[in-house]
Amino acid sequence: MAILQANRISKHFDGLVAVNKVSFVLNPGEILGLIGPNGAGKTTVVNMIAGVYPPTEGEIHFKGKPIHGLKPYRIGRMGIARTFQVVKPFPGMTVKENVAVGAMFGARGKRRSAKEAMEKAEEVLEFVGLADQKDRRADQLGVAFRKRLEMAKALAMSPDVVLFDEVMAGLNFGEIDQAVQMIQKIRHSGITILVIEHVMRAIKNLCDRVFVLHHGEKIADGPVEEVLNDENVIKAYLGKRFKELTH
Amino acid sequence: MLAQIVINGILKGGLYALMAMGMSLIWGVMDIINIAHGSFIMLGAFTTYWLFTLLGIDPFVSLIFSISILFVIGYGIQKYLINLIIRASAFITLILAFGIEIFINNAALVAWTADVRKVKVAYGASNFSLGDWVTIPTVRLLAFMLVIVIGTIFFFILNRTDLGRSIRSTAQDLDAAQLVGVDVARTYALTFGLGVGAAGAAGTLWSILFPISPMMGGILTLKSFVVVIIGGLGSMLGPILGGLTLGVAEAMGSTWFGSTYENLISFTILVLVLILRPKGILGGAD
Amino acid sequence: MKHNALRSFFICGLILIGMALFPLFTNNFIIRFGTDILMFAIMASAWNIIGGYTGYASFGNVVFFGIGAYTTAVLMEKAGFGFALAYASSGLLAAVFAILVGLPVLRLRGHYFAIATLGVAEAMKALVQNLEITEGNSGIYLPMLDMSVRGQYYFFFYMMLATLVACLLTTYILLNAKFGYSLIAIREDEDAANSVGINTTYAKTMAFSLSALFTGFAGSIYAYQQAFIKPEPAFTVHTTVKMIVMAVFGGMGKLFGPLLGAFSIEVISEILSDHFLVAHALFFGTIVILAIVFTPKGIMDIITERKLNVSYFLENIRKHRV
Numbered sequence: 001m002a003i004l005q006a007n008r009i010s011k012h013f014d015g016l017v018a019v020n021k022v023s024f025v026l027n028p029g030e031i032l033g034l035i036g037p038n039g040a041g042k043t044t045v046v047n048m049i050a051g052v053y054p055p056t057e058g059e060i061h062f063k064g065k066p067i068h069g070l071k072p073y074r075i076g077r078m079g080i081a082r083t084f085q086v087v088k089p090f091p092g093m094t095v096k097e098n099v100a101v102g103a104m105f106g107a108r109g110k111r112r113s114a115k116e117a118m119e120k121a122e123e124v125l126e127f128v129g130l131a132d133q134k135d136r137r138a139d140q141l142g143v144a145f146r147k148r149l150e151m152a153k154a155l156a157m158s159p160d161v162v163l164f165d166e167v168m169a170g171l172n173f174g175e176i177d178q179a180v181q182m183i184q185k186i187r188h189s190g191i192t193i194l195v196i197e198h199v200m201r202a203i204k205n206l207c208d209r210v211f212v213l214h215h216g217e218k219i220a221d222g223p224v225e226e227v228l229n230d231e232n233v234i235k236a237y238l239g240k241r242f243k244e245l246t247h
Numbered sequence: 248m249l250a251q252i253v254i255n256g257i258l259k260g261g262l263y264a265l266m267a268m269g270m271s272l273i274w275g276v277m278d279i280i281n282i283a284h285g286s287f288i289m290l291g292a293f294t295t296y297w298l299f300t301l302l303g304i305d306p307f308v309s310l311i312f313s314i315s316i317l318f319v320i321g322y323g324i325q326k327y328l329i330n331l332i333i334r335a336s337a338f339i340t341l342i343l344a345f346g347i348e349i350f351i352n353n354a355a356l357v358a359w360t361a362d363v364r365k366v367k368v369a370y371g372a373s374n375f376s377l378g379d380w381v382t383i384p385t386v387r388l389l390a391f392m393l394v395i396v397i398g399t400i401f402f403f404i405l406n407r408t409d410l411g412r413s414i415r416s417t418a419q420d421l422d423a424a425q426l427v428g429v430d431v432a433r434t435y436a437l438t439f440g441l442g443v444g445a446a447g448a449a450g451t452l453w454s455i456l457f458p459i460s461p462m463m464g465g466i467l468t469l470k471s472f473v474v475v476i477i478g479g480l481g482s483m484l485g486p487i488l489g490g491l492t493l494g495v496a497e498a499m500g501s502t503w504f505g506s507t508y509e510n511l512i513s514f515t516i517l518v519l520v521l522i523l524r525p526k527g528i529l530g531g532a533d
Numbered sequence: 534m535k536h537n538a539l540r541s542f543f544i545c546g547l548i549l550i551g552m553a554l555f556p557l558f559t560n561n562f563i564i565r566f567g568t569d570i571l572m573f574a575i576m577a578s579a580w581n582i583i584g585g586y587t588g589y590a591s592f593g594n595v596v597f598f599g600i601g602a603y604t605t606a607v608l609m610e611k612a613g614f615g616f617a618l619a620y621a622s623s624g625l626l627a628a629v630f631a632i633l634v635g636l637p638v639l640r641l642r643g644h645y646f647a648i649a650t651l652g653v654a655e656a657m658k659a660l661v662q663n664l665e666i667t668e669g670n671s672g673i674y675l676p677m678l679d680m681s682v683r684g685q686y687y688f689f690f691y692m693m694l695a696t697l698v699a700c701l702l703t704t705y706i707l708l709n710a711k712f713g714y715s716l717i718a719i720r721e722d723e724d725a726a727n728s729v730g731i732n733t734t735y736a737k738t739m740a741f742s743l744s745a746l747f748t749g750f751a752g753s754i755y756a757y758q759q760a761f762i763k764p765e766p767a768f769t770v771h772t773t774v775k776m777i778v779m780a781v782f783g784g785m786g787k788l789f790g791p792l793l794g795a796f797s798i799e800v801i802s803e804i805l806s807d808h809f810l811v812a813h814a815l816f817f818g819t820i821v822i823l824a825i826v827f828t829p830k831g832i833m834d835i836i837t838e839r840k841l842n843v844s845y846f847l848e849n850i851r852k853h854r855v
């Protein structure tokens with residue numbers, strides 16, 4: 001059975017239809033990719049799942065329970081963690097405190113004391129390779145470390161599902177490879193993952209399946225190779241991203 | 248009866264609109280909540296009072312002086328004080344404005360004592376009747392018409408001049424405006440000068456209609472808040488709509504409940520508008 | 534780390550003992566002055582919970598002070614309550630009021646929250662001016678405390694001191710608990726806090742309510758001490774300004790910042806009004822302006838960073854000017 005399921009969800013902003021009747025399923029243990037040109041509605045999908053705003057229409061189920069319309073903190077506590085495309089660290093806190101906050105209030109938060117959360121934070125920081133940055137203030141980190149911190153905060157919540165919204169944007173090749181390896185490690189720890197990414201190399205290396213949004217509509221869904229060779233998909237991406245796709 | 252109340256409300260509302268116009272401009276462009284706004288209105292009022300009392304200059308003529316003097320004061324304060332901390336959190340500028348308010352009020356208190364004064368113009372009490380059921384005080388009508396003139400000039404400056412263009416571009420994005428060569432420090436100073444100049448004009452008109460004292464500013468700042476919030480930020484229409492709404496609501500409220508309820512009504516409206524329509528009546532819901 | 538904590542604990546203990554013993558060695562005038570400082574220290578520290586730690590700059594905290602004062606006055610004068618019960622009710626009523634008002638108002642952010650709270654305080658003042666039970670603008674008398682004069686000075690001093698200690702202790706304990714992290718997370722980035730599993734509505738409403746609780750206690754003691762209260766000083770916006778200026782001047786978001794701020798501001802104002810009868814408020818305004826321009830982070834920052842020199846001040850300006 002699907003762990004996360006969206007059923008014909010839409011989002012309208014005033015006149016603009018940002019997402020139009022999109023359905024998809026996320027199966028336990030898989031890595032699902034979500035791609036599409038800028039403004040296609042990818043972040044809007046993440047925001048609806050995470051409860052930032054409710055879908056204008058449609059339903060979202062997590063482990064069989066409806067979650068559309070719940071507040072973000074309820075969804076976070078149920079076991080869905082997300083990263084923000086424009087990263088949102090707690091700037092005045094140290095790296096370790098940032099991550100500890102995730103551990104304190106996420107899915108297992110109720111069972112963790114502040115001290116236990118600090119221990120969990122150490123563990124996660126070790127996992128993402130930020131251990132030696134832990135006492136720096138979050139606003140003093142560079143781009144690559146900020147992206148990693150964003151992932152660490154999500155992981156510290158002990159989620160069943162994570163939604164990664166462009167965690168590789170702005171990274172160089174070496175850093176992208178590290179991120180890819182890290183996401184694979186995360187999957188092996190039993191977490192189900194939705195990745196949004198413009199970096200096709202990463203999508204190819206990571207995803208079991210991928211689906212494509214274009215102008216808010218789903219135009220393809222299936223195994224990676226198949227989708228990336230789909231004519232509609234290539235057309236949607238024509239121009240800027242065409243080369244990246246065919247490589 | 249009702250017509251008279253509404254007309255009284257509209258006439259006073261015009262003055263409220265003028266009070267709020269400067270505050271709205273400063274708030275919208277620089278994200279500064281000018282707590283000292285009422286103190287500038289007070290300074291405008293006293294400018295008129297002294298020009299009238301010492302030199303016999305007619306209040307409507309002294310408008311030019313109060314606007315210019317207050318413009319210069321505002322320009323200086325922004326340039327040499329507020330600009331120094333403009334990038335700190337908005338909250339910090341708010342407290343700085345509080346400091347400025349305390350300073351101005353107490354300087355006025357030391358200079359002019361706490362006495363309540365009046366600008367006693369000969370035509371102060373003249374009025375005329377429309378039909379046989381509405382009386383219109385001439386001075387209030389004149390003041391109201393001036394509010395419209397000043398509002399129009401304001402609108403013209405903001406929308407049709409180079410200064411207006413720089414002001415609007417810095418309002419949208421400080422850094423971007425700086426990049427395309429706008430002198431942000433100067434634009435900010437001019438904006439604050441304009442806003443405070445408008446407060447000076449409001450002070451002059453206020454002094455013709457009501458008694459004045461160094462401590463009169465506090466409640467006027469609060470009223471300006473109410474007007475700005477009701478109308479919403481971002482257009483010259485906001486303060487006008489807000490001012491008229493408040494003026495009429497107060498006039499009706501104090502007729503039906505008694506004048507001691509005037510403040511209760513204003514502030515209840517303020518809180519309700521903020522909760523129900525935080526972007527003002529003109530802005531969209533949420 | 535351990536060593537540092539022990540040292541801080543030791544210093545706090547010494548200061549507390551110092552404050553507790555100080556009235557025994559001085560005259561009534563100074564005790565009364567100390568009581569005033571403590572009262573503002575309570576209010577500034579309570580403001581710090583919502584304004585400093587949670588990042589919601591309330592410009593209406595005086596409403597809790599006024600509610601506390603009036604609850605005590607009405608309960609003691611009209612319902613014959615003893616002070617202990619009136620004191621407890623005052624804090625609780627202020628806290629409940631904060632929850633009721635907080636639920637809608639804490640949805641606003643930044644300036645809008647500030648002005649909404651200001652509006653709530655002004656509306657409440659106008660209401661109290663018009664209500665019969667509060668005797669409108671003529672004010673209410675309270676029963677006098679039945680004690681020797683010296684005893685009265687002691688009583689109010691130690692009540693304020695106990696309330697301040699309770700306030701600081703509560704803040705300290707909460708800060709080191711998960712609740713404290715949720716407040717700071719809200720201040721740093723509310724959307725991120727929410728997505729990470731923090732019930733932000735609950736946390737900030739509780740913070741507002743706690744802030745109200747201690748401010749209400751201060752109002753209660755104040756009313757009993759004055760034996761007569763009126764709407765204007767009880768709900769005046771100047772009290773709010775004072776507590777904020779103290780918290781900022783001392784250092785907001787720091788446990789002892791507001792206490793330090795209350796002490797310095799009160800001492801400075803006292804010295805000024807001693808020397809300049811008419812113009813002291815003028816100097817006070819000047820000090821607020823200079824303090825904000827040169828040390829926007831407060832004197833706690835100077836103390837902890839150990840940087841008291843010209844370049845520290847100039848650096849602050851360089852960072853924030855345009």
Ligand SMILES: Nc1ncnc2c1ncn2[C@@H]1O[C@H](COP(=O)(O)OP(=O)(O)OP(=O)(O)O)[C@@H](O)[C@H]1O
Binds near residue numbers: 013037042043044045
């Ligand atoms: N809060 C909002 N209010 C109004 N319009 C919005 C809002 N959020 C997104 N939009 C609009 O919805 C559309 C989809 O935006 P979204 O951020 O979901 O795109 P995206 O696929 O994530 O793009 P990118 O690759 O650039 O991140 C865009 O046209 C955007 O301008």
Ligand SMILES: [Mg+2]
Binds near residue numbers: 042044
């Ligand atoms: Mg996006």
